[in-house]
Amino acid sequence: MSRADAIWQLDGQLLDVLTGIGAELERVEVGAYLVTLRGTRRRTTLVWLLAGEQAVAVEAFVMHVVPDACADPAALHRHLLARNLRLRDVHFGTDEVGDVFLTGSLAHSAVTSAGLDRLLGELWQLLEDEQDRLVALAYGHQLASDEALGHKVLADGAGRRPAGTPEWAPHRDARR
Numbered sequence: 001m002s003r004a005d006a007i008w009q010l011d012g013q014l015l016d017v018l019t020g021i022g023a024e025l026e027r028v029e030v031g032a033y034l035v036t037l038r039g040t041r042r043r044t045t046l047v048w049l050l051a052g053e054q055a056v057a058v059e060a061f062v063m064h065v066v067p068d069a070c071a072d073p074a075a076l077h078r079h080l081l082a083r084n085l086r087l088r089d090v091h092f093g094t095d096e097v098g099d100v101f102l103t104g105s106l107a108h109s110a111v112t113s114a115g116l117d118r119l120l121g122e123l124w125q126l127l128e129d130e131q132d133r134l135v136a137l138a139y140g141h142q143l144a145s146d147e148a149l150g151h152k153v154l155a156d157g158a159g160r161r162p163a164g165t166p167e168w169a170p171h172r173d174a175r176r
Helices: 003-020 075-083 113-139 147-153
Strands: 026-028 032-038 044-051 055-063 090-094 100-107
Touching: 003 026, 003 032, 003 044, 003 113, 032 075, 032 113, 044 113, 055 090, 055 113, 075 090, 075 113, 100 113
Parallel strands: none
Antiparallel strands: 026 032, 032 044, 044 055, 055 100, 090 100
């Protein structure tokens, strides 16, 4: 089976499963979905699902790290690394500017209602459990006194393209 055939087949499977579990989604392109998760500590989280030859890549933006405002990025990074030791399907990471993400992958054989529900549930629960702690580690009480910083840090990352986004996917990066 060719690469394109594998992605087309997985695209249909992803659409069926995501629709079946009632996910709020946008099909950006063949094999590329943007799923919206709703929470209490964090109103919305956008999760990219990108079909590949071997697996479905998963990526969600967690928070911006503003270099001059983050007093001790090392404390944040230590916490992320320690937290990664207890995670199963997704892991924390940072990009070239230091913003925090959750990334992972799901084997083709795990693209089922149970598999995707478990993955999205783990991601959602992590964000609900960790959001306040991560912000406190990075910024302490600065957000309470700097409203503009708060808006930037807690934005949903909607404009960011995930790592490994295919060239044909629309570029929506309004932040940089």
